[in-house]
Amino acid sequence: MTEGWGPLLVAALATLLLRATGLALAWRLPATHPAIAWAAAVSEAALSAWVVLALVSPGAFPVAVRLVGAGVALGTFFLTGRRLLPGMATGLAAIWVADWLLR
Structure with a gap:
């Protein structure tokens, strides 16, 4: 592992x-x-602790890309009636798309 x-x-x-x-x-x-x-x-x-660590810890994605993903995730979370899974899925997808667009 x-x-x-x-x-x-x-x-x-x-x-x-x-x-x-x-x-x-x-x-x-x-x-x-x-x-x-x-x-x-x-x-x-x-x-919540995992999400905060994912946002602030050094990683493969720049901080700006991670913040875009967090914003999309939060928006989706509230737009879907506070449903966690759609928020996390769209946030992750937003990170991948933002990273792809910036390369």
Whole structure:
């Protein structure tokens, strides 16, 4: 495993584990239970940390390209009713397109 993929895989597995735990408990606990709120908060925090690291850490894409992707992702997130997956997918696509246009 390369050095760059390790932290991403650990964060993804931690997020999946927390979401799976939340799903397993969801049918037993009310949606307002503190354990459900905690699992959702930790899962979102892990994803947020990864996104911030992806924006500010040195990488293959210039910071300006990453900021364009973040802007597109945020706009899509709000335009689709706060749906995370479409926002992340369009943000990643915007990074690839912006990088291609600048080369």
